Amino acid sequence: MGVINMAHGELIMLGAYTTYVMQLLLPESTGVALLLSIPAAFVVSGLVGIAIERGVIRFLYGRPLETLLATFGISLILQQAVRSIFSPLNRSVATPDFMSGMLEITPMLSLTWNRLYIIFFCLMVFLALVFVLKKTPLGLQVRAVSQNRAMARAMGVRSEW
Numbered sequence: 001m002g003v004i005n006m007a008h009g010e011l012i013m014l015g016a017y018t019t020y021v022m023q024l025l026l027p028e029s030t031g032v033a034l035l036l037s038i039p040a041a042f043v044v045s046g047l048v049g050i051a052i053e054r055g056v057i058r059f060l061y062g063r064p065l066e067t068l069l070a071t072f073g074i075s076l077i078l079q080q081a082v083r084s085i086f087s088p089l090n091r092s093v094a095t096p097d098f099m100s101g102m103l104e105i106t107p108m109l110s111l112t113w114n115r116l117y118i119i120f121f122c123l124m125v126f127l128a129l130v131f132v133l134k135k136t137p138l139g140l141q142v143r144a145v146s147q148n149r150a151m152a153r154a155m156g157v158r159s160e161w
Contacts, residue, residue, distance in 0.1 A: 002061055004068040010078040011049055015041035017082060020091045031096035038121075048078075058160070061149070 022037035023030060052074055060066045099114040133139035144152040145159045153159050 002064050002067070003057055004064045004071065005057075006068055006071040007052065007075040007078060010075050011045045013082060014048055014078070015045045016093075017086060017091070018044045019093050020086075023093055030094045031098060034093075034096055034099075 018041040019034065019037040022033045022040060026033040026036070052071070056070050056074065057067055060070060095114055099117055101113050102110045103113060103116065104110045133143060141152065141157045144155070144157055149159050
């Protein structure tokens with residue numbers, strides 16, 4: 001689509017800070033806070049991504065150098081905003097009890113439960129994304145717009161969505 005996004009890491013950072021804020025709101029139940037923070041992090045990052053696309057990137061389609069510079073500036077703005085709000089010190093997120101401990105496969109190989117949960121969650125999200133992109137009309141339209149925006153618009157796809 002002719003867009004180079006240099007602010008994608010900052011969108012991940014916003015998701016991580018959403019998890020931190022959820023644990024501040026629910027300090028007694030870290031497990032519930034973690035489970036609630038998963039959809040909240042997706043929503044926060046998605047809304048900021050939509051705001052960036054609607055406010056800046058939309059006007060720069062097809063000009064990769066300008067999108068690179070614009071999203072790099074957005075990246076710096078988001079980093080400084082987080083530093084101003086949360087301070088430049090690292091913030092930690094507590095691990096819930098059900099994610100603590102290890103699975104010992106052999107005496108030489110042990111896997112922590114939190115990493116296994118992360119791998120399982122990533123696989124679930126990946127499979128859901130593959131299903132949506134390959135088996136739904138929305139996925140077909142997303143693939144069409146990403147390959148050839150003008151042709152997709154000519155076929156009636158609302159590419160701005």
